[in-house]
Amino acid sequence: MILVIEQALNGLQLGVMLFLLAAGLTLVFGIMNLVNLAHGSLYMVGAYLWVAFAQLTGSYVLGVVLALAGALVVGMLVEIIALRTLYERDHLDQVLATFGLILFFNELVAILWGRSALYTSAPSWLSGHVELFGDLRYPAYRLATIAVGLAVAALLWYVVARTRLGMLVRAGASNRTMVAALGVNIRLLYTVVFGFGAALAGLAGLMAGPIYVVEPGMGEQVLIQVFVVIVVGGIGSIRGAFAGALIVGMVDTLGRAFLKPALATIWSPVVADTAGPALASMLIYLLMAIVLALRPEGLFPARA
Amino acid sequence: MLRNATHAVVVGAIAALFAAAPATAQQKSVKIGFITTLSGPQGVIGEHMKNSVELALDHLGRKMGGLPVEVIYGDDQFKPDVGVQVAQEMLSKHQVDFVSGIIWSNVMMAVSPTVTSKGKIMVGTNAGPSPLAGAQCNKLHINVSWQNDQTPEAMGKYMQDEGINDVYIMAPNYQAGKDMLTGFKRYFKGRIVDEVYTKMGQSDYQAELSQLRAKKPKAVFVFYPGGMGISFLRQYSEAGLRSQFPLYSVYTVDEITIPAVKHAALGQIETRYWSPDLKNAANQKYVADYRKKYGKWPVFYGAQSYDGMLLIDSAVRATKGNLKDTDALIRAMRKADFSSIRGKFTFGNNNHPIQNFYLLKTVAGPAGQDPVMEIQKAVFTNHKDAYAGECKLKW
Numbered sequence: 001m002i003l004v005i006e007q008a009l010n011g012l013q014l015g016v017m018l019f020l021l022a023a024g025l026t027l028v029f030g031i032m033n034l035v036n037l038a039h040g041s042l043y044m045v046g047a048y049l050w051v052a053f054a055q056l057t058g059s060y061v062l063g064v065v066l067a068l069a070g071a072l073v074v075g076m077l078v079e080i081i082a083l084r085t086l087y088e089r090d091h092l093d094q095v096l097a098t099f100g101l102i103l104f105f106n107e108l109v110a111i112l113w114g115r116s117a118l119y120t121s122a123p124s125w126l127s128g129h130v131e132l133f134g135d136l137r138y139p140a141y142r143l144a145t146i147a148v149g150l151a152v153a154a155l156l157w158y159v160v161a162r163t164r165l166g167m168l169v170r171a172g173a174s175n176r177t178m179v180a181a182l183g184v185n186i187r188l189l190y191t192v193v194f195g196f197g198a199a200l201a202g203l204a205g206l207m208a209g210p211i212y213v214v215e216p217g218m219g220e221q222v223l224i225q226v227f228v229v230i231v232v233g234g235i236g237s238i239r240g241a242f243a244g245a246l247i248v249g250m251v252d253t254l255g256r257a258f259l260k261p262a263l264a265t266i267w268s269p270v271v272a273d274t275a276g277p278a279l280a281s282m283l284i285y286l287l288m289a290i291v292l293a294l295r296p297e298g299l300f301p302a303r304a
Numbered sequence: 305m306l307r308n309a310t311h312a313v314v315v316g317a318i319a320a321l322f323a324a325a326p327a328t329a330q331q332k333s334v335k336i337g338f339i340t341t342l343s344g345p346q347g348v349i350g351e352h353m354k355n356s357v358e359l360a361l362d363h364l365g366r367k368m369g370g371l372p373v374e375v376i377y378g379d380d381q382f383k384p385d386v387g388v389q390v391a392q393e394m395l396s397k398h399q400v401d402f403v404s405g406i407i408w409s410n411v412m413m414a415v416s417p418t419v420t421s422k423g424k425i426m427v428g429t430n431a432g433p434s435p436l437a438g439a440q441c442n443k444l445h446i447n448v449s450w451q452n453d454q455t456p457e458a459m460g461k462y463m464q465d466e467g468i469n470d471v472y473i474m475a476p477n478y479q480a481g482k483d484m485l486t487g488f489k490r491y492f493k494g495r496i497v498d499e500v501y502t503k504m505g506q507s508d509y510q511a512e513l514s515q516l517r518a519k520k521p522k523a524v525f526v527f528y529p530g531g532m533g534i535s536f537l538r539q540y541s542e543a544g545l546r547s548q549f550p551l552y553s554v555y556t557v558d559e560i561t562i563p564a565v566k567h568a569a570l571g572q573i574e575t576r577y578w579s580p581d582l583k584n585a586a587n588q589k590y591v592a593d594y595r596k597k598y599g600k601w602p603v604f605y606g607a608q609s610y611d612g613m614l615l616i617d618s619a620v621r622a623t624k625g626n627l628k629d630t631d632a633l634i635r636a637m638r639k640a641d642f643s644s645i646r647g648k649f650t651f652g653n654n655n656h657p658i659q660n661f662y663l664l665k666t667v668a669g670p671a672g673q674d675p676v677m678e679i680q681k682a683v684f685t686n687h688k689d690a691y692a693g694e695c696k697l698k699w
Contacts, residue, residue: 003518010510106343115348117534117564122542129544139542142510211538212507213531213564217344221505256502256511277477277501 002136007257008250013142015249016149020204021222022229022241023156024197030236030302031172032087032190035094038078038101039201039226040219046071046202047209047218048109051118060123067206068199075198079191087190102220110216122210145207152203153242160238169193173236173302225252228288234298243299248284255283333372334620334627336613337394339387339405339415342379345505345531348560349407349605350379353429355598356606359590360613362597369620376400380407384414391418401627402427404612407605409433409452409479420444425630425637429612430605433479434486437656438691444630446637446655448615449608450577451689452480453487455554458575458661458683459525460491463552469494472521472549474512476532477501484527484554490690497521507535513543524549528556534564541568557666559603562674570675572666577659578604578646579679586643601676607645618642638699650686654695658688 025039049070054063082101086094121127122141129137160166168189171179180186205219212218225248233244260276267275291299338357340350357375366373376398378390387406394400395418403419404427406412412431419426420442428436428447436442437451463471473488473496475481485499497519502512516524524545528536533556540546546568557565557572559580580591580601590610594602615637622636623629638651649659661684669676 003514006514007511010514013510014508110347115351116560117345117348117531119564119566121566127542137544139510139544141542211535211542213345213534215345215531216347218507220344221507253511257515260500273499273501277503281477281503 002134003257006136006138007253009138009142009146010257011250011253012246013146013149013249014253015246016146016153017204017208018222018226018229018249019153019242019245020149020200020207021226022233022245023153023238024194024200025226026230026233026236026238026241027169027173027193028197029230031169031176031193032083033176034083034087035091035098036083037095037098037223038105039197040221040223041102041105042071042075042078042198042201042219043205043208043222044105044109044216044219045074045198046205047214048113048118048205049074049202050206050209051120051214052113064206068202071202071205072195072199075202076191076195078198079194083194084187084190106216113216115216117213117215120209120214141210148203148207152200156238165192225284228284230298231288232291232298234301236302237298237300240298240300240302247299248287251287252280252284255280259283333374334368334616334625335398335400335402336373336375336616337378337391337398337400337403338375338609339378339380339390339394339403339411340609341382341407342377343381346382346407349530349603352560352603352606353405353407353609356590356594356602356610357613359594359597360610363589363593364613364617368617369623369625371620371625378405380411380415382408382411384408384411387411387415388418391415395419395422395424400424402616404616405429405609406431409483412436413479416442416445423630425634427612427616427637429609431480432483432656432689434483434691437654437689438694441654441691441695441697443634443655443697446615446634446651448612448657449604450659451656451691452483453490453691454684454687454689455575455577455661456484456487456525456527457491457690458663458687459552459554459573460488462573462575462663462683463523463525464492464494468523470497470522471495471525472497472500472516472519472523473525474500474502474516475527476504476506478504480529481527487690488525492525506532509536509539510543513539513545517543517545517548521549523552525552526556527554530560533557533561537561537565537568537572546571557677558605559601559677560605562666562676563600566674569666570668574664574666574677575661575683576604576664577657577661578607579662579664579677581677581679582646582662584643584645584647587645587647590645611642611644611646614642614644615640635699652688652692653697653699654689654692655697656689656692658686660685661687 028034028036046067050063050067053066054060086097126141126144129139131137229244229248233240259280260272263272263276340353342350380387391403402425406428407430409431413433416426426445430449432447432451473485475485552573557569557574562569618641619633619636623632640649640651649657652658660682663680663683664677665680666675667678
């Protein structure tokens with residue numbers, strides 16, 4: 001039982017991490033109608049900026065603040081310089097151009113910091129683990145990422161559902177032409193939304209820094225899962241991104257943990273040994289296929 | 305009539321030109337196609353291999369047996385199909401005499417047949433998948449590193465000798481991961497608590513670590529190369545498992561991962577055929593010059609790529625630069641007649657090394673520097689791989 005709770009926490013942690021990335025990606029897709037493959041690069045930029053600023057200032061918190069600001073600026077610059085011309089083009093052009101951005105950022109990072117993975121560690125006040133209850137000990141850093149992720153989700157809900165900016169964002173997601181016709185500076189709105197999406201991706205990257213690997217190309221592995229999240233949740237919908245991220249996080253984690261023992265009770269252990277790991281790594285894609293078959297719009301479509 | 309004659313002459317001349325071109329090119333220089341992973345997260349391994357090839361060429365004076373050497377580098381992007389494309393281009397467009405390199409066993413399984421079926425020699429400098437050492441061995445495929453199973457066999461023997469029991473074993477789900485755990489189990493006869501395969505390139509191991517803790521093993525054995533190892537070691541330490549379950553590994557802690565994990569690697573036990581502190585003249589020269597030229601420690605991936613170039617050089621010299629006689633070249637290579645960074649070793653009938661394996665421990669480095677790996681003792685001397693018997697080659 002303790003193990004199930006612990007695995008559920010693991011799933012939640014992966015889920016909130018995916019949500020931070022999916023939120024920005026889904027907004028950009030929903031509002032600007034832009035397929036941005038380079039979203040993973042912004043995740044990487046966040047992680048590298050955090051390492052650089054934390055080293056420079058000697059402070060973890062200062063490093064986080066500066067890295068977030070840095071990711072925001074980088075995101076806005078990318079939007080202004082590279083992406084503005086792409087909104088009117090079709091999706092294939094956008095895919096090609098943003099794929100180019102991936103290559104650009106990976107090489108840039110390799111030139112600036114080298115190809116080797118960087119040394120990172122969690123701040124001392126977040127290392128070690130917390131005794132939750134009974135026998136359950138959980139790494140403090142992972143608990144902190146869950147807390148930050150949920151807090152950001154709540155804040156994002158507030159901004160999108162209760163503020164004027166959020167209203168424009170929602171309006172933009174439903175009918176862009178009408179928003180522009182009402183005299184809203186849609187260009188500025190795009191830049192701001194893209195910048196904040198980049199900052200969220202950067203936040204995910206810098207939180208991933210101490211537990212995963214900070215290296216060129218770190219964003220591409222996670223990006224595929226994020227695309228699954230927004231497809232499952234419904235493109236353009238923050239609520240969908242949140243639900244999709246938690247579902248994908250849980251399915252992936254619980255599949256990796258319990259699929260093999262579960263299969264072993266039905267088939268022989270030998271079959272479970274080969275089928276278990278293969279099936280566990282496919283599980284989220286199967287989930288996506290099922291969602292696409294039953295509800296092609298995703299679970300929580302933006303334009304209901 | 306005249307036009308037809310001119311036509312024939314021109315065609316003939318072009319044909320002669322094409323026929324002659326490779327032959328003259330071969331006599332003028334030695335062309336080596338070196339395939340490794342140069343982009344993406346695993347590109348750092350390829351960088352070390354490329355650096356070591358360049359250092360070997362420096363040491364050889366950029367000549368092999370009096371002929372100038374040209375190395376064409378190819379990036380397999382960590383994908384078997386791309387590896388095959390790159391190899392085909394090297395063979396047809398660049399007309400290389402040898403193909404060398406290859407980090408990943410799944411890439412090697414695809415590339416080696418491409419090269420050997422064209423009658424060219426494949427000199428593997430990392431991956432040692434079991435089929436190519438056994439039933440699918442080929443006289444033109446020679447491996448200067450190791451067969452995958454050998455290194456974990458040494459760890460299996462060490463843990464068996466230490467009387468360790470109830471071991472939890474983990475590896476990524478691909479050819480080399482399976483070879484590593486198979487090799488471990490060949491010499492470790494105690495109880496295995498569970499055998500877990502994770503996704504290739506996975507970065508989060510928290511779910512697997514929770515399962516591991518619940519099983520309460522006495523020890524853990526893993527194989528996580530490159531970036532996977534960095535993630536795994538960090539998360540293993542962060543979850544507080546290091547003090548609970550001793551961790552043993554192969555190809556997980558090395559001179560690439562140590563700078564990224566630092567103290568999280570301290571005390572880590574590995575087995576390997578080579579280490580920078582191995583005492584022999586060739587190795588000391590290689591390590592010192594590598595550190596001087598590139599400002600960092602070399603890693604085994606590079607060391608064996610350096611050896612690969614010296615091996616090719618030894619064959620080119622022995623055959624006096626007759627690069628068309630692949631049979632003579634491979635026979636010369638099989639003598640392993642060069643100063644290897646690992647000291648003296650021989651080749652088995654399957655063209656895979658018979659060599660020593662050592663126990664390594666990660667210890668604190670000089671003040672203010674990263675930890676280093678130190679040889680503790682030899683686990684195997686002149687250790688032959690388990691698949692040589694399945695290989696039909698006779699010499």
